[in-house]
Amino acid sequence: MEGNAPLTPTQYEQLLSRISQVYYRTPGSVTAALRAAAEALNHQLLERNLRDASSGQQGVGLLILLTLRAGRLYLAQCGATHVYLIGAAGVHHFYDSQPTRRGLGLGRTTPIYFSQATLSENDVLILAPLPAAEWNERALEELQGLGLESLQPRLLRMMSGDANALLIQFKPGPGKVFFLRPKSAEEALRERPQAAVAVRPAQVEAPSVGVEAAASPPPAMPVSAPSAAPASISAAVSALEEPAETAAPVAPEPGLARRKMTGRGALAAIAAALGTTAAQFSQSLRTLLRRMLPEESLVSLPGSLMAFLAVAVPLVVVSVALVVYFQRGRTSQFDQYYQQALQAAEQARAQADPLASVATWKTVIAYLDQAEAVRISPESQELRYEAYEAVDRSELVRRLDYQPALTETLPDTVQVIEVVASASDIYLLDGVTGNVWRAFATARGYELDKDFQCSPQNAAALGIGSLVDILALPPGEAMSVVGMDGQGNLLYCKAGESPVFEALNPPFTQWGSPKAMALDDNNLYVLDTEKNAVWIYWNRDKSSSPEPFFTQDFPPMQDVIDLVVEKDDLFLLHVDGHITQCRYSDIVGAPSRCVSPQPFIDSRPGREGQMILPYPAFNQLEDTQPPNPSIYLLDPANQSVYHFSLRLTYQRQLMPRQPLNPRLDGSLALASAFTFRPDNRLIFLVVDNQLYYAGMP
Numbered sequence: 001m002e003g004n005a006p007l008t009p010t011q012y013e014q015l016l017s018r019i020s021q022v023y024y025r026t027p028g029s030v031t032a033a034l035r036a037a038a039e040a041l042n043h044q045l046l047e048r049n050l051r052d053a054s055s056g057q058q059g060v061g062l063l064i065l066l067t068l069r070a071g072r073l074y075l076a077q078c079g080a081t082h083v084y085l086i087g088a089a090g091v092h093h094f095y096d097s098q099p100t101r102r103g104l105g106l107g108r109t110t111p112i113y114f115s116q117a118t119l120s121e122n123d124v125l126i127l128a129p130l131p132a133a134e135w136n137e138r139a140l141e142e143l144q145g146l147g148l149e150s151l152q153p154r155l156l157r158m159m160s161g162d163a164n165a166l167l168i169q170f171k172p173g174p175g176k177v178f179f180l181r182p183k184s185a186e187e188a189l190r191e192r193p194q195a196a197v198a199v200r201p202a203q204v205e206a207p208s209v210g211v212e213a214a215a216s217p218p219p220a221m222p223v224s225a226p227s228a229a230p231a232s233i234s235a236a237v238s239a240l241e242e243p244a245e246t247a248a249p250v251a252p253e254p255g256l257a258r259r260k261m262t263g264r265g266a267l268a269a270i271a272a273a274l275g276t277t278a279a280q281f282s283q284s285l286r287t288l289l290r291r292m293l294p295e296e297s298l299v300s301l302p303g304s305l306m307a308f309l310a311v312a313v314p315l316v317v318v319s320v321a322l323v324v325y326f327q328r329g330r331t332s333q334f335d336q337y338y339q340q341a342l343q344a345a346e347q348a349r350a351q352a353d354p355l356a357s358v359a360t361w362k363t364v365i366a367y368l369d370q371a372e373a374v375r376i377s378p379e380s381q382e383l384r385y386e387a388y389e390a391v392d393r394s395e396l397v398r399r400l401d402y403q404p405a406l407t408e409t410l411p412d413t414v415q416v417i418e419v420v421a422s423a424s425d426i427y428l429l430d431g432v433t434g435n436v437w438r439a440f441a442t443a444r445g446y447e448l449d450k451d452f453q454c455s456p457q458n459a460a461a462l463g464i465g466s467l468v469d470i471l472a473l474p475p476g477e478a479m480s481v482v483g484m485d486g487q488g489n490l491l492y493c494k495a496g497e498s499p500v501f502e503a504l505n506p507p508f509t510q511w512g513s514p515k516a517m518a519l520d521d522n523n524l525y526v527l528d529t530e531k532n533a534v535w536i537y538w539n540r541d542k543s544s545s546p547e548p549f550f551t552q553d554f555p556p557m558q559d560v561i562d563l564v565v566e567k568d569d570l571f572l573l574h575v576d577g578h579i580t581q582c583r584y585s586d587i588v589g590a591p592s593r594c595v596s597p598q599p600f601i602d603s604r605p606g607r608e609g610q611m612i613l614p615y616p617a618f619n620q621l622e623d624t625q626p627p628n629p630s631i632y633l634l635d636p637a638n639q640s641v642y643h644f645s646l647r648l649t650y651q652r653q654l655m656p657r658q659p660l661n662p663r664l665d666g667s668l669a670l671a672s673a674f675t676f677r678p679d680n681r682l683i684f685l686v687v688d689n690q691l692y693y694a695g696m697p
Contacts, residue, residue, distance in 0.1 A: 002079075002103065002129075003373065005052060005059035015044060023065075029559070031114055031576055031617070034065050034076040038104070038112050042078070045105025061104035062129040068119070075614065077113045079103025080366050082131045084140055087123035091137045091144075092613045095362070097395060097638075097653075102369075107667030111637065114576065115614020119170055124151060128165035130366050133344055134158045136359040148180060337371035338380055345383060348390065354606040358394035361387045396604055396650070399657040400694035402685060407445045409690065410437065416686045419673040420472040420481065425495070426684065426691065427454075427470060427481045428673075434466025436483055438495060439691070446691070454483065454493030462501040464489045469516045472678075488514050488526065490542070504542050507535050520565040525549070527572075532557045534570065555580050555594045562621040566629055566646060572596075573633070577618040579648060601649040612650060618642070620673060624680050636671045639687055654697075660687040 001007055007015070019037040026033040045061045052058070062079035075083055075094055079102060083094040096113040104110065122145070126135070132155075139158060143151055148169050155165075341364045348360035364387045372380055392399065405426070410416070417431035426439040426446055435455035439446035456464050467483035479492035479500065488511045492500040504526070512530025519525070524537040526546070532554055535546035549570060560580075562573040570592075572580040580596035600612040620634040630651070631644045639660055643651040661669045669688035676683055676696070685692045 002060040002062065002370070003058045005049070005057040007059070015041060018044070019065075023067075029575070030067050030069055030074045031076075034067060034074065034114070035110070035112060037065060038063060038076055038078055039110045042104040042110040046107065049105050059105060060102060063104055064127050066125075066127075071119055073117045073119050073125075075115045075117075077115075078111055079129070080369065081127070081129050083128075084126040084131075084135065084137075085117055085123060086126070086140055086143055087120050088144065089120075091140045092117055093137050093359075094614045102667065107663055109663070109667050109670065111667060113614075113637065114617045116576070117613055121170065121172055122147075123170050124148070125168040125170075126155075126165055127168070130363075131165065132159040133347065133360050133363045136353075136356045138353055138356055334371050334374040334377075337367050337374075338377075341367035341371060341380070341383060345387065348387075354394055354604075358391055361390045361394075365391070394605060396652045398652050398654055398697050400654055400683070400697070402656050402660055402692040402694045405446045405684060405691040405693040406439055407442070407447050410448070412689070414689055416673050416689060416691075418470050419675045419684055419686055419691070420470055421675050421677050421682075421684060422472050422480060423475070423678055425480065427472065428686070428691070429467060429470045429483070434468070434483075434485070436467065436470055436481060436493060438481075438493075440495070449495060452493070452495055453497075454481065454491065454499050456485070456491075458499050462489075464491055464501055467491065468514070471517060471519050484514060484517050484526070486513055486515075487511055502542055504537070505545055507531075507533070507546050507548070509533070515560070516562050518563050518565045520567070523565075525563065525565050525570070527557070527560060527563050529558050529560055534563065534572075549582070549584060550592050552591045553593065555582065555596050561619065564621050564623040564631070566623055566631075569646065571621060571623070571631060573618060573621040575617075575619075577615055577633075579621075581648070598648055600644065601647070603650050616642070622675060624676055625678075628680070632674070632676075634671060634674050637668065639668060639671045639685070641674055641683065641685070654683065656685075656692075656694075660685070660692055661690050 019041050022040040023033045023037040026036040041061060041063060045059060049058050060079065062081050063077070064081050064083060065076040066083075067074040073085070077083065077094065077096060079096075081095070085092040085094070094115045094117075096111075102111065124143075124146075126140075128135075135155070135158065143154055146154065148167055151167065155167075344360055344364045344367060348357050348364060351357040351360060365384065368380055368384050368387070372384075391397070410428070413432060414428075414437070415431045416428045418429035420427050424441045428437045428439070429435075430437065433455065435457075436452075438449040438452035438454070440449055456466055465485035465487055468486050470481055470483045472481055473479055473492075478494070479497075480494045481492075483491045483493070484504075485491070488504040488506060490502045490504060492502065507528075509531050512528045512533075514526055515529050516527045517525060518527075519540075522539055524540045524542075526535045526537070527533075528535065534549040534557070536549055537544070537546050555572070557572060557580075559575040560572045561575050564571050568584045570582040570584065572582070574580065574597075578597035579600075580594050581598040582592055582594040585592045600615050602608065602610045602612045616633075616635040616637065618633040619636050622632045622634075624630050624632065629646055631646060631648065633642045633644065634640075635642060638655065640653055640655040642653050645651060659668055660671075663669060671685055671687045673686040674684060681696055682693050683696055685694075
């Protein structure tokens with residue numbers, strides 16, 4: 001927890017038990033269960049913050065959830081958390097690349113970042129909300145192959161400040177979880193006597209409370225996960241006893257750990273001191289009055305006035321003392337985090353390694369988040385902008401100046417799930433009603449066409465259902481846009497005309513559940529997830545029987561949510577964000593072949609040629625035509641669009657310069673759809689029912 005409203009050990013245990021139950025009771029995929037667990041915790045923390053809003057207390061939850069299944073590690077991260085996977089294949093750093101993302105308890109929308117990786121024997125995970133600045137990929141590569149007993153002291157020696165972390169190592173076994181005993185503060189200090197580091201004493205002997213509830217159902221993959229919990233690298237079991245803190249490095253006394261006063265102890269000490277001060281002041285007041293007034297005047301003062309003075313004056317003194325104490329305390333807290341941010345920034349500027357530099361700049365942002373939770377200064381904002389620009393350069397991020405596209409907003413009930421564009425028009429598909437909205441370009445922007453007819457209601461007599469996908473038709477066609485329903489029926493629409501209904505000739509298997517369609521070189525491709533098939537209507541001949549894209553070696557397509565086709569290449573987007581890429585073959589005996597998952601290849605400084613892990617949970621796929629054919633993927637949680645080559649090599653990330661349609665709680669609204677104008681000069685992005693546009697860099 002971050003903020004000034006920490007949880008008690010009992011509250012930690014109750015919340016962890018509750019989200020564990022939510023996970024195991026949620027049907028469907030692993031990611032669906034992880035999302036449900038995170039949303040349950042976000043709801044609990046949000047209700048708690050709203051209930052305590054009048055007192056000025058607020059707690060932000062940082063959460064890491066992991067699931068093991070069939071040799072795969074599934075991660076869900078909420079807030080500025082970091083996970084390092086150290087294995088034979090190298091070091092993978094899992095984190096949310098959006099530096100402005102906050103944790104849980106701040107809004108109705110749950111900010112969650114998904115990733116996954118393949119596990120091998122003896123792989124080690126480091127989970128940390130705010131890792132030590134020295135823990136970067138380059139430094140951690142030297143720790144490959146070490147056991148927890150050797151890894152723990154090495155990590156301690158690498159640190160120059162506090163860190164909170166959990167270590168997990170995976171071993172073959174029956175699927176049980178074992179806890180290693182945390183080292184005491186004295187043992188940790190003896191291993192690095194010269195280090196000027198604040199070390200929290202270990203408070204819990206493992207195993208601890210709360211573990212049984214979280215680990216009672218057996219994992220799907222037999223692993224055992226011992227977790228090393230050194231004194232200054234607090235394990236999750238220690239976090240249940242005391243909320244995580246981050247303090248400036250101080251030199252401990254020889255052989256002793258720096259003691260930290262708890263909030264309750266500090267307030268008790270303040271109350272005692274103020275009580276003593278009030279009593280002394282009351283006595284001093286009577287002495288002063290005796291000296292200033294004649295004895296008979298003092299005796300003649302009404303008893304009520306004396307009582308009032310005896311009570312009111314100490315209260316004034318106490319109030320002034322409390323104001324001074326908290327003002328100075330908040331200033332000290334800001335200075336502490338801001339100075340740590342300055343030190344990290346100096347380190348980042350001096351680093352030649354681009355990976356180490358960007359990791360340190362992200363640490364600067366994390367320190368600034370903590371400092372600016374107390375107050376915001378022009379100096380902290382200037383340092384934040386410098387950190388953002390450094391991270392953007394390293395991540396190949398381009399910030400776009402989005403502007404509202406529509407002259408009037410869509411109704412609140414509309415939920416746009418697809419947007420397509422022609423040279424002068426925009427078409428938006430409402431996922432609630434299956435209707436298509438049209439907006440046409442004017443000198444003031446895009447205006448909604450209230451007379452445009454393109455919905456199932458216009459063709460209800462013909463039996464067309466709610467539209468699930470739309471496509472913009474090439475210039476010169478009789479109609480402008482075509483929509484498809486879940487039974488393989490088409491609806492053609494054009495401004496000023498009634499829609500035209502046509503039915504696709506069904507395949508020999510009959511339709512299952514058509515989900516999406518794509519158009520390439522005048523050929524129509526239809527995805528049917530229920531039948532695990534992609535069908536091709538050559539030359540868009542809807543009356544002929546479609547040809548299957550696959551005749552054997554069918555890739556699993558039940559969870560595919562979108563597709564695009566570029567000549568002979570078919571790209572299938574799965575619900576977890578990975579891509580299946582297939583090459584069509586019409587040669588007898590040489591069927592179409594697929595690579596699944598097709599890896600995303602990095603091109604960022606210091607990571608050239610490596611696989612991008614983790615990748616976001618993309619939810620929409622688009623392609624652009626020559627002279628620069630490319631693949632674009634929408635990351636809805638970050639309002640960003642990733643640009644890849646046709647070989648899925650990372651090119652850049654397009655992000656808003658400022659969050660679009662920001663919410664009062666500071667969380668990001670979700671992007672639901674995007675597209676490009678046919679000349680590729682404009683990009684359109686739908687966020688929370690609002691349409692925005694920006695020029696392409």
